[in-house]
Amino acid sequence: MFSFEFMRNAYVASTIIAIVCGFVGVFVVSRNMPFLTHTLSEIGFAGASFGMFIGITPLNGMLIFTVISSILVGKMGTKSSRRENSISAISGLFIGLGVLFLALSNKSASYATNILFGSVVGISQSDVNQMVILSVIVLLVLLVIYRNLKFDSFDPVGAKAQHVNSGLISIIFLVLLALSVSVAAQIVGALLIFILLTLPAASAKYFSHSVSKMIALAVVFGLIGVWLGLYLGYITNWPVSFFIATIECSIYFAALGFNRIMQN
Amino acid sequence: MSDLILETHDLWEEFSEKKILNNLSFKLKRGSFLSVVGENGVGKTTLVRIILGQLKPTHGTIKFFPNRKSIRIGYVPQFRNIDDEYPLSVKNFVALSFSGYKLPWLSRQERQQLKLVLQETDLEKIANEPLGRASGGEKQRAYLAQALAVRPDLLILDESTASLDPISKENLLRLVKKLNVDTGVTVLFVTHDIPLAKQFSDEYLLLQPNGYEVGPIDQLQVADYEGGQHV
Numbered sequence: 001m002f003s004f005e006f007m008r009n010a011y012v013a014s015t016i017i018a019i020v021c022g023f024v025g026v027f028v029v030s031r032n033m034p035f036l037t038h039t040l041s042e043i044g045f046a047g048a049s050f051g052m053f054i055g056i057t058p059l060n061g062m063l064i065f066t067v068i069s070s071i072l073v074g075k076m077g078t079k080s081s082r083r084e085n086s087i088s089a090i091s092g093l094f095i096g097l098g099v100l101f102l103a104l105s106n107k108s109a110s111y112a113t114n115i116l117f118g119s120v121v122g123i124s125q126s127d128v129n130q131m132v133i134l135s136v137i138v139l140l141v142l143l144v145i146y147r148n149l150k151f152d153s154f155d156p157v158g159a160k161a162q163h164v165n166s167g168l169i170s171i172i173f174l175v176l177l178a179l180s181v182s183v184a185a186q187i188v189g190a191l192l193i194f195i196l197l198t199l200p201a202a203s204a205k206y207f208s209h210s211v212s213k214m215i216a217l218a219v220v221f222g223l224i225g226v227w228l229g230l231y232l233g234y235i236t237n238w239p240v241s242f243f244i245a246t247i248e249c250s251i252y253f254a255a256l257g258f259n260r261i262m263q264n
Numbered sequence: 265m266s267d268l269i270l271e272t273h274d275l276w277e278e279f280s281e282k283k284i285l286n287n288l289s290f291k292l293k294r295g296s297f298l299s300v301v302g303e304n305g306v307g308k309t310t311l312v313r314i315i316l317g318q319l320k321p322t323h324g325t326i327k328f329f330p331n332r333k334s335i336r337i338g339y340v341p342q343f344r345n346i347d348d349e350y351p352l353s354v355k356n357f358v359a360l361s362f363s364g365y366k367l368p369w370l371s372r373q374e375r376q377q378l379k380l381v382l383q384e385t386d387l388e389k390i391a392n393e394p395l396g397r398a399s400g401g402e403k404q405r406a407y408l409a410q411a412l413a414v415r416p417d418l419l420i421l422d423e424s425t426a427s428l429d430p431i432s433k434e435n436l437l438r439l440v441k442k443l444n445v446d447t448g449v450t451v452l453f454v455t456h457d458i459p460l461a462k463q464f465s466d467e468y469l470l471l472q473p474n475g476y477e478v479g480p481i482d483q484l485q486v487a488d489y490e491g492g493q494h495v
């Protein structure tokens with residue numbers, strides 16, 4: 001399997017993705033942002049088709065769209081009730097735009113399928129390099145803001161009382177989330193990103209009582225999903241995203257079951 | 265010739281044409297234990313937010329001694345949203361307080377400080393249990409421990425005992441009083457519980473819709489304050 005360059009690239013890329021998604025996902029879950037993450041991936045879809053339309057790579061198109069919109073959402077939404085609604089509006093707008101750009105760029109339908117559902121075949125060496133650089137940036141920034149982000153995510157009331165700058169932390173985190181979404185979309189596709197960004201972290205929550213352990217477990221759950229998914233995809237020729245989604249969901253339901261048993 | 269920690273002068277706050285706090289001027293002595301009482305909506309939390317710097321007073325001034333920068337404030341807010349699925353352990357929740365742009369892991373000094381504060385608040389036994397499954401009293405102690413972890417000069421409790429049974433209330437306040445005496449931390453305790461205030465504090469500040477009163481706690485008349493009768 002590793003004699004194929006695209007498989008080697010796919011393994012490297014998905015390993016990085018699982019690590020970044022584990023880290024970022026723990027905060028997505030504790031800040032209660034799965035919905036926003038899902039929206040960002042739809043925005044990513046619009047960005048990718050925009051990229052094709054103007055002739056840049058889908059990844060760069062995604063980066064432009066998701067980063068800009070994450071900053072907009074951060075500026076707009078301080079009140080969470082209003083945020084949900086503005087997110088829905090933005091989401092609808094961007095899916096529409098994605099469809100438009102796709103039509104305008106005259107690409108075949110399989111191109112759209114790749115963006116939406118991911119593809120392992122198309123990942124080149126230079127894609128991998130760009131993903132590594134972006135991921136390292138995300139992880140480094142996370143380490144710098146780690147203590148404040150942790151406080152603000154796991155106890156916003158206490159953080160505010162102690163003068164943690166929540167506004168700044170939120171915007172930085174949204175931008176990191178946008179970067180992670182764009183990177184993760186390359187393997188699992190825009191529609192299934194939230195699987196890697198929320199399920200491993202949501203499962204990890206039930207097994208550990210510290211943030212660092214949650215991150216470690218979320219990374220492990222993510223890795224199990226992508227490694228096994230790639231392998232199964234390779235031997236069956238079925239879509240990798242299908243396997244990743246199934247594995248992560250199984251882990252999540254097992255975690256819920258485990259939690260139920262522990263409570264009795 | 266007492267040593268002050270803060271002083272307000274002619275303070276009030278205007279919320280949509282409503283004046284909260286009436287030209288409030290009061291002094292808070294370093295090391296003292298002050299109870300702030302008054303009916304719902306009279307402006308207790310507003311005063312706390314002004315002290316914390318979360319709110320700018322519409323009029324008047326607030327001064328810290330020697331200055332705001334050198335005063336660390338620990339604050340236990342009136343409302344907190346911790347549900348029963350809350351994952352962090354009591355210890356890790358308390359440790360959130362060590363914030364700032366520093367290395368992700370705790371320094372040795374921070375770990376010692378954490379251990380000490382868990383001892384002081386009697387949380388050692390449940391330190392590794394998830395906070396979500398702690399009792400109401402244990403949760404309040406954890407909130408207190410988080411506020412104390414940074415070794416504050418001023419500790420502000422905003423109705424932190426409101427949801428506790430009488431015994432847990434007294435235990436929590438006894439603990440705060442002990443820290444007040446032992447470490448000299450100044451305490452500002454917002455409460456509706458007059459007997460509790462009388463039992464533990466040195467002074468009171470009674471906020472009223474059109475005025476205020478300050479004095480030694482034994483001069484606080486229950487009749488001054490109707491709110492204390494409500495549950």
Ligand SMILES: Nc1ncnc2c1ncn2[C@@H]1O[C@H](COP(=O)(O)OP(=O)(O)OP(=O)(O)O)[C@@H](O)[C@H]1O
Nearest residue numbers: 279280284302303304305306307308309310311342
């Ligand atoms: N941000 C705000 N905007 C408008 N009005 C406000 C704001 N914050 C507080 N108020 C009003 O100021 C008044 C004082 O509120 P505050 O929270 O200080 O009361 P409190 O004394 O703490 O009451 P309680 O005992 O219920 O906690 C209330 O009438 C409240 O409605």
Ligand SMILES: [Mg+2]
Nearest residue numbers: 308309342422
């Ligand atoms: Mg209040």
